Amino acid sequence: MPENTRLPIFERWAARYDQSVRTDQGIFASYDEVLDAVVHAAAVAPGMRVLELGIGTGNLAQRFVTLGCEVWGTDFSPAMLAIVREKVPQVTLIQMDLTADWPEALQQRFDRIVANFVLHEFDLATKISLLQRLATHHLMAQGLIVVGDVAFATAELRQQSGAETWDEDEFYWAADETMTACAGSGLEIAFQPISWCTGVFVVRLSSPLQMPTADVATGLQGPPPTVPQPIRPGG
Ligand SMILES: C[S@@+](CC[C@H](N)C(=O)[O-])C[C@H]1O[C@@H](n2cnc3c(N)ncnc32)[C@H](O)[C@@H]1O
Numbered sequence: 001m002p003e004n005t006r007l008p009i010f011e012r013w014a015a016r017y018d019q020s021v022r023t024d025q026g027i028f029a030s031y032d033e034v035l036d037a038v039v040h041a042a043a044v045a046p047g048m049r050v051l052e053l054g055i056g057t058g059n060l061a062q063r064f065v066t067l068g069c070e071v072w073g074t075d076f077s078p079a080m081l082a083i084v085r086e087k088v089p090q091v092t093l094i095q096m097d098l099t100a101d102w103p104e105a106l107q108q109r110f111d112r113i114v115a116n117f118v119l120h121e122f123d124l125a126t127k128i129s130l131l132q133r134l135a136t137h138h139l140m141a142q143g144l145i146v147v148g149d150v151a152f153a154t155a156e157l158r159q160q161s162g163a164e165t166w167d168e169d170e171f172y173w174a175a176d177e178t179m180t181a182c183a184g185s186g187l188e189i190a191f192q193p194i195s196w197c198t199g200v201f202v203v204r205l206s207s208p209l210q211m212p213t214a215d216v217a218t219g220l221q222g223p224p225p226t227v228p229q230p231i232r233p234g235g
Pocket residue numbers: 004006010053054055056057058059060074075076077080096097098099115116117118121
């Protein structure tokens with residue numbers, strides 16, 4: 001398989017990635033809040049097995065390790081993985097391209113699957129098919145997939161923000177179009193906006209057998225979620 005053309009971008013970025021997320025006033029202005037929201041929505045208990053897709057330099061993984069989870073991390077960038085190896089040696093790391101065949105080591109199920117600021121690499125159809133595959137083949141019963149990313153409550157808000165012109169190779173989420181596209185897919189999705197351009201999705205398999213009566217941590221309970229309005233800067 002030819003090398004993913006996006007890989008060199010992340011290889012070059014790895015050494016200064018942590019500096020970027022601390023100083024960037026654009027999409028990373030709410031970086032720590034998004035990480036906190038992902039951890040909160042994941043509602044983990046010590047000993048849970050967490051798989052992170054696109055682990056980057058390990059900032060989210062570090063939080064799950066601190067909470068006593070067994071964390072597995074994947075990324076296609078050796079430079080990113082080298083940083084995690086130093087920073088969070090407790091994580092089991094696997095170098096792989098999310099769009100390629102998954103290795104044997106990942107043919108197993110996890111309590112939680114998380115992905116932060118990575119799934120915007122893929123268009124909506126690819127995102128949904130990945131989520132379906134994760135939910136069906138890699139998630140424990142009652143498990144959750146939690147996704148933090150550049151995301152808007154509606155496609156209209158995304159369009160108004162100008163985000164569609166930020167980077168022609170990136171595909172930012174809109175919660176309304178995602179939920180519409182997921183209708184009938186077997187996935188149940190809830191969205192929590194974090195800032196005007198970021199938010200967190202909680203995804204689970206929609207099966208009556210798996211529906212909790214109440215889930216305070218994720219805000220998911222009873223009927224399918226409605227789409228809340230985003231929090232705007234200063235608003
Ligand atoms: C913006 S960084 C986010 C890193 C980390 N999740 C965080 O929140 O700080 C995106 C990460 O996803 C990885 N990535 C992007 N596309 C990928 C793909 N197709 N397969 C595997 N990893 C990918 C990049 O190498 C990079 O580490």
